[in-house]
Amino acid sequence: xxxxxxxxxxxxxxxxxxxxxxxxxxxxxxxxxxxxxxxxxxxxxxxxxxxxxxxxxxxxxxxxxxxxxxxxxxxxxxxxxxxxxxxxxxxxxxxxxxxxxxxxxxxxxxxxxxxxxxxxxxx
Amino acid sequence: xxxxxxxxxxxxxxxxxxxxxxxxxxxxxxxxxxxxxxxxxxxxxxxxxxxxxxxxxxxxxxxxxxxxxxxxxxxxxxxxxxxxxxxxxxxxxxxxxxxxxxxxxxxxxxxxxxxxxxxxxxxxxxxxxxxxxxxxxxxxxxxxxxxxxxxxxxxxxxxxxxxxxxxxxxxxxxxxxxxxxxxxxxxxxxxxxxxxxxxxxxxxxxxxxxxxxxxxxxxxxxxxxxxxxxxxxxxxxxxxxxxxxxxxxxxxxxxxxxxxxxxxxxxxxxxxxxxxxxxxxxxxxxxxxxxxxxxxxxxxxxxxxxxxxxxxxxxxxxxxxxxxxxxxxxxxxxxxxxxxxxxxxxxxxxxxxxxxxxxxxxxxxxxxxxxxxxxxxxxxxxxxxxxxxxxxxxxxxxxxxxxxxxxxxxxxxxxxxxxxxxxxxxxxxxxxxxxxxxxxxxxxxxxxxxxxxxxxxxxxxxxxxxxxxxxxxxxxxx
Numbered sequence: 035x036x037x038x039x040x041x042x043x044x045x046x047x048x049x050x051x052x053x054x055x056x057x058x059x060x061x062x063x064x065x066x067x068x069x070x071x072x073x074x075x076x077x078x079x080x081x082x083x084x085x086x087x088x089x090x091x092x093x094x095x096x097x098x099x100x101x102x103x104x105x106x107x108x109x110x111x112x113x114x115x116x117x118x119x120x121x122x123x124x125x126x127x128x129x130x131x132x133x134x135x136x137x138x139x140x141x142x143x144x145x146x147x148x149x150x151x152x153x154x155x156x157x
Numbered sequence: 158x159x160x161x162x163x164x165x166x167x168x169x170x171x172x173x174x175x176x177x178x179x180x181x182x183x184x185x186x187x188x189x190x191x192x193x194x195x196x197x198x199x200x201x202x203x204x205x206x207x208x209x210x211x212x213x214x215x216x217x218x219x220x221x222x223x224x225x226x227x228x229x230x231x232x233x234x235x236x237x238x239x240x241x242x243x244x245x246x247x248x249x250x251x252x253x254x255x256x257x258x259x260x261x262x263x264x265x266x267x268x269x270x271x272x273x274x275x276x277x278x279x280x281x282x283x284x285x286x287x288x289x290x291x292x293x294x295x296x297x298x299x300x301x302x303x304x305x306x307x308x309x310x311x312x313x314x315x316x317x318x319x320x321x322x323x324x325x326x327x328x329x330x331x332x333x334x335x336x337x338x339x340x341x342x343x344x345x346x347x348x349x350x351x352x353x354x355x356x357x358x359x360x361x362x363x364x365x366x367x368x369x370x371x372x373x374x375x376x377x378x379x380x381x382x383x384x385x386x387x388x389x390x391x392x393x394x395x396x397x398x399x400x401x402x403x404x405x406x407x408x409x410x411x412x413x414x415x416x417x418x419x420x421x422x423x424x425x426x427x428x429x430x431x432x433x434x435x436x437x438x439x440x441x442x443x444x445x446x447x448x449x450x451x452x453x454x455x456x457x458x459x460x461x462x463x464x465x466x467x468x469x470x471x472x473x474x475x476x477x478x479x480x481x482x483x484x485x486x487x488x489x490x491x492x493x494x495x496x497x498x499x500x501x502x503x504x505x506x507x508x509x510x511x512x513x514x515x516x517x518x519x520x521x522x523x524x525x526x527x528x529x530x531x532x533x534x535x536x537x538x539x540x541x542x543x544x545x546x547x548x549x550x551x552x553x554x555x556x557x558x559x560x561x562x563x564x565x566x567x568x569x570x571x572x573x574x575x576x577x578x579x580x581x582x583x584x585x586x587x588x589x590x591x592x593x594x595x596x597x598x599x600x601x602x603x604x605x606x607x608x609x610x611x612x613x614x615x616x617x618x619x620x621x622x623x624x625x626x627x628x629x630x631x632x633x634x635x
Binding site: 093097121 | 327550568570573
């Protein structure tokens with residue numbers, strides 16, 4: 035499930051990098067801890083998000099939690115399927131359950147995130 | 158519950174059936190007002206009297222209450238509500254009065270408000286008291302508006318930060334945001350205390366208020382509380398104590414002695430007034446004398462020999478229509494008076510020893526966030542059970558089969574698979590022993606027959622409900 039191609043944040047988000055386009059989602063550990071996701075609040079396309087700052091909210095049967103941006107940039111795409119069917123986040127957190135795509139303004143920020151091995155140590 | 162019992166009252170309606178026959182009218186017929194202001198049709202069920210009685214009696218038998226079973230719902234303080242409270246509250250002089258009545262004719266009621274203000278002032282050491290807030294969250298909101306007005310009256314408008322621990326009740330950051338503050342979170346350390354180093358990093362001159370729950374939501378006393386409150390005061394901030402857990406402190410510690418400037422108390426928790434559907438709630442706000450001029454109105458005072466209500470000069474204003482939940486104030490007054498100061502102290506001591514007894518008896522089967530003596534509640538973690546694919550939720554559901562209300566689950570969020578247990582002072586050793594034995598039984602079931610636990614409850618009118626589906630696709634209209 036956890037790919038070495040991806041980078042991870044301490045706040046349990048993953049990113050995958052394709053040139054300067056970054057895809058963001060929450061990790062399998064995060065969805066397992068949250069339990070059944072019932073609602074997700076994502077930023078609008080065009081919004082700027084900043085690394086380690088709040089960019090959205092996720093609500094599960096247990097609690098409402100904040101989503102923290104693993105990287106800065108401008109939102110260029112959101113996964114509207116998970117807005118309508120949030121259970122996709124539980125079923126496929128690292129693939130179909132991706133949340134947003136961001137155009138990065140500073141790819142150096144990626145180095146502040148954890149590798150797969152580093153992330154495995156904290157979960 | 159059989160299928161007939163599931164049919165709603167509306168769907169039992171049979172045209173022309175009646176619960177009561179009115180005698181023929183002896184009043185002359187009147188012309189109806191303009192048709193436009195009349196509703197075309199009122200959907201009322203047509204049902205016999207016996208059917209109505211059976212319907213509601215059977216529904217009431219599905220109710221779970223402290224009068225029927227053990228209710229260790231952590232943080233909610235589901236203590237016994239003594240029946241004398243109800244008797245006093247039903248006195249005609251309390252029940253059949255109106256808030257707009259001339260105060261000369263309601264002297265006893267206003268005197269009660271004055272005395273309850275004094276009691277809560279004495280218990281918390283915060284002598285400025287308003288009983289107006291209608292719930293804990295409204296008490297919090299009032300307290301934060303007081304903090305904001307205090308700072309702006311000192312021309313300290315730059316003070317706009319509320320610092321709140323990550324273990325706080327969700328209402329804390331919500332109330333702070335509503336009152337116009339920017340919220341910053343301070344972390345808890347490994348033993349559940351405020352992380353002092355983290356606090357040092359984020360605190361500065363912009364702090365308006367520090368909110369802390371005492372004891373914390375983990376049921377633990379904060380050993381650094383004096384250090385924290387003096388640090389907040391050094392930066393010119395006020396300390397707000399969430400009094401949700403006041404049940405652990407009665408007669409043992411006054412919040413003001415810990416450096417607290419503002420607090421609220423949930424009368425429906427600590428002072429034995431009804432909860433939830435039996436409410437309404439009540440969340441008086443208490444402040445130091447320096448802040449009492451900002452309290453929400455009305456405040457009761459004695460002027461010569463008569464009792465009257467007044468609005469302080471710099472009051473944050475009214476936060477609801479009249480005098481707060483007056484009937485609830487009577488019940489809280491009755492509770493305090495019937496126990497007296499020694500009795501109240503015993504309440505907290507018993508609440509604390511009951512929780513510690515449970516913690517000590519269950520700490521091998523379940524995990525503890527922090528292996529310290531707890532206060533009035535203990536937070537167990539089902540992290541060991543999680544390794545056997547059983548969640549805290551499954552354990553809570555299985556408890557229902559044994560006639561015990563589920564503990565508070567998944568809160569505080571910093572505890573993995575949290576089960577927060579608050580026995581209160583009301584329960585006998587036999588009841589608590591039965592709970593402990595049941596928790597151990599469930600732990601055995603998890604090893605021997607986990608399916609029973611996973612698919613519970615089995616003995617209730619409904620089986621496991623799909624709460625995710627209920628949240629994702631709510632059907633709110635028939």
